[in-house]
Amino acid sequence: SKPLLLVLGDQLTLSLPTLEDAPTDAVVALCEVKEEARYVPHHVHKIGLFLAAMRHFARELERKGFTLAYSRLDDPHNTHSLVEEAERLAKHHGCDEIRVTRPGEWRLWEAMRQRQEAVLPWRLLEDTRFFTTPADFADWMRGRTQPRMEYFYREQRKRTGLLMEGDEPAGGQWNFDHDNREPLKGRTHFPTLPHHHQDATTRQALADAARHFPEHMGDITNFNLPVTRRQALSDLRHFIAEALADFGRYQDAISDREPYLYHSRLSAAMNIGLLSPREVCEAAERSYYEKGAPINAVEGFIRQILGWREYVRGLYWTQMPGYKRENRLNARRELPSFYWDAKTDLRCMNRALQMTIDNAYAHHIQRLMITGNFALLCGVKPEALCDWYLAVYADASEWVELPNTLGMVLHADGGLMGSKPYCASGKYIDRMSDHCAQCRYSPKQLTGTHACPFNSLYWHFLERNAERLQDNPRMKLIYGSLNRMSDEKRDAIRQQAESFLRRLTPEKGYGLPCHT
Numbered sequence: 001s002k003p004l005l006l007v008l009g010d011q012l013t014l015s016l017p018t019l020e021d022a023p024t025d026a027v028v029a030l031c032e033v034k035e036e037a038r039y040v041p042h043h044v045h046k047i048g049l050f051l052a053a054m055r056h057f058a059r060e061l062e063r064k065g066f067t068l069a070y071s072r073l074d075d076p077h078n079t080h081s082l083v084e085e086a087e088r089l090a091k092h093h094g095c096d097e098i099r100v101t102r103p104g105e106w107r108l109w110e111a112m113r114q115r116q117e118a119v120l121p122w123r124l125l126e127d128t129r130f131f132t133t134p135a136d137f138a139d140w141m142r143g144r145t146q147p148r149m150e151y152f153y154r155e156q157r158k159r160t161g162l163l164m165e166g167d168e169p170a171g172g173q174w175n176f177d178h179d180n181r182e183p184l185k186g187r188t189h190f191p192t193l194p195h196h197h198q199d200a201t202t203r204q205a206l207a208d209a210a211r212h213f214p215e216h217m218g219d220i221t222n223f224n225l226p227v228t229r230r231q232a233l234s235d236l237r238h239f240i241a242e243a244l245a246d247f248g249r250y251q252d253a254i255s256d257r258e259p260y261l262y263h264s265r266l267s268a269a270m271n272i273g274l275l276s277p278r279e280v281c282e283a284a285e286r287s288y289y290e291k292g293a294p295i296n297a298v299e300g301f302i303r304q305i306l307g308w309r310e311y312v313r314g315l316y317w318t319q320m321p322g323y324k325r326e327n328r329l330n331a332r333r334e335l336p337s338f339y340w341d342a343k344t345d346l347r348c349m350n351r352a353l354q355m356t357i358d359n360a361y362a363h364h365i366q367r368l369m370i371t372g373n374f375a376l377l378c379g380v381k382p383e384a385l386c387d388w389y390l391a392v393y394a395d396a397s398e399w400v401e402l403p404n405t406l407g408m409v410l411h412a413d414g415g416l417m418g419s420k421p422y423c424a425s426g427k428y429i430d431r432m433s434d435h436c437a438q439c440r441y442s443p444k445q446l447t448g449t450h451a452c453p454f455n456s457l458y459w460h461f462l463e464r465n466a467e468r469l470q471d472n473p474r475m476k477l478i479y480g481s482l483n484r485m486s487d488e489k490r491d492a493i494r495q496q497a498e499s500f501l502r503r504l505t506p507e508k509g510y511g512l513p514c515h516t
């Protein structure tokens with residue numbers, strides 16, 4: 001047979017199953033299509049990243065001797081749909097089947113499965129670039145009524161041998177999270193990211209992204225993501241040498257000025273295939289054994305990749321398609337319009353949103369405890385928030401975005417991602433960041449014109465969801481505090497929160513920026 005080997009924009013890995021054992025007459029296809037940039041309005045950095053990385057990867061494939069069919073956005077015959085484009089190219093090149101590795105999103109997997117015998121056979125291959133397959137995860141899930149990441153992670157450590165000394169975890173503990181909660185307390189110097197050279201291919205790809213999608217979030221001129229394996233490896237080396245040692249202790253810290261702190265910013269490169277999660281974990285492990293990097297940092301970092309990243313992917317593939325429709329806290333509110341333009345006088349929200357607009361990046365605690373927490377407290381509906389997270393971050397693909405947003409942030413999945421919601425008041429934000437000193441609201445006040453809105457929203461959220469949450473053993477203490485409040489105090493908080501919620505302007509239309 002003569003196959004068309006379809007490589008998707010987030011499958012830019014030479015060892016991809018699609019490319020294995022390719023017959024000499026096989027044609028490798030990469031397709032730039034507008035549908036993938038528009039099904040949610042992706043940040044222009046994200047589109048630029050995909051276009052640039054796909055074009056560089058195509059060159060590498062040609063250098064390796066593959067025959068290539070490459071559809072550009074400007075090609076007049078481009079159908080602008082991945083499935084249709086693959087079928088068009090297959091027909092054009094006389095191929096008799098299409099092979100593709102499992103895509104990162106259910107919608108494409110389903111579309112491909114439905115086409116299996118329609119025009120010509122589609123052969124779907126398992127993605128081997130993760131530590132576990134969906135089938136491995138389904139085995140682990142079997143019989144568990146309350147799956148927890150921590151237990152999955154320990155098995156992953158044993159299975160891979162990462163940070164294992166015989167049967168024991170390195171450093172004598174599985175998890176060093178209690179050492180990883182320090183605020184920055186006056187630290188002002190942080191590692192600066194490598195600046196990546198932009199060659200003609202990259203410059204053209206970025207220009208094409210900006211020209212085709214001018215209404216999307218972001219300004220392409222400050223793009224600095226790695227678009228080749230070489231650039232991604234340079235980011236990895238930089239992280240290991242400059243930031244890993246402090247990754248642990250400042251993992252939960254938030255800064256008013258600095259977007260990256262001691263985070264790796266490797267997610268986009270890993271998600272599109274430029275780096276393998278295994279080599280990233282192994283690089284961190286080597287730094288522990290050979291360079292004396294602290295165990296709390298190395299274990300914390302490896303847990304994010306070997307634990308969380310695999311866990312969310314396993315949940316995604318075992319729970320879809322029903323997972324996307326979950327809304328256990330019955331949240332109905334539209335997304336506030338300032339998620340698209342950062343025009344809000346809440347300092348922490350303004351900074352997290354502006355950094356997102358500037359870099360198509362926010363670190364985990366900004367995503368979870370600032371923009372996510374705010375949406376949770378306000379009762380924003382899952383589909384609106386999930387579409388936003390999917391659109392604005394360069395690393396966003398539904399397999400990883402959805403469980404984090406719908407599950408971890410909105411607690412809409414009945415507790416698969418977390419045994420309690422990550423809800424917090426202004427007090428938490430004040431403890432972990434330096435935003436509040438520069439904000440017009442005070443985290444110390446609960447009601448009144450200067451009170452931090454997170455405070456009244458926090459209690460309002462707990463009151464609104466009491467029926468669902470108050471029997472959760474991890475929420476008992478906080479519901480005890482709520483129940484001890486006087487009726488007058490509860491009324492005042494309710495009024496404060498409801499007046500704030502009434503003033504929120506919903507985003508206009510589906511996902512697109514509301515500025516005109």
Ligand code: FAD
Nearest residue numbers: 263264265266267304309363364367368395396397401404
């Ligand atoms: P680091 O802090 O340096 O962490 C190292 C690596 O660990 C990351 O690169 C990532 O691969 C992995 N990781 C860390 N936390 C998680 C997690 N919760 N789930 C999965 N992997 C994790 N991550 C994405 O890759 N794509 C997304 O679309 C995405 N959406 C998110 C949405 C929300 C609401 C939240 C709360 C988190 C989301 N995350 C997502 C997880 C996490 O925030 C990002 O992986 C991280 O911020 C990327 O930055 P980094 O590479 O500097 O990470």
Ligand code: DLZ
Nearest residue numbers: 008009010031032033036037103104105
């Ligand atoms: C995100 C994205 C964008 C913006 N553009 C393309 C594209 O033109 N061609 C392509 O193959 N992939 C693109 N992607 C990534 C896909 O959306 C991704 O492969 C699926 O979401 C599955 O993970």
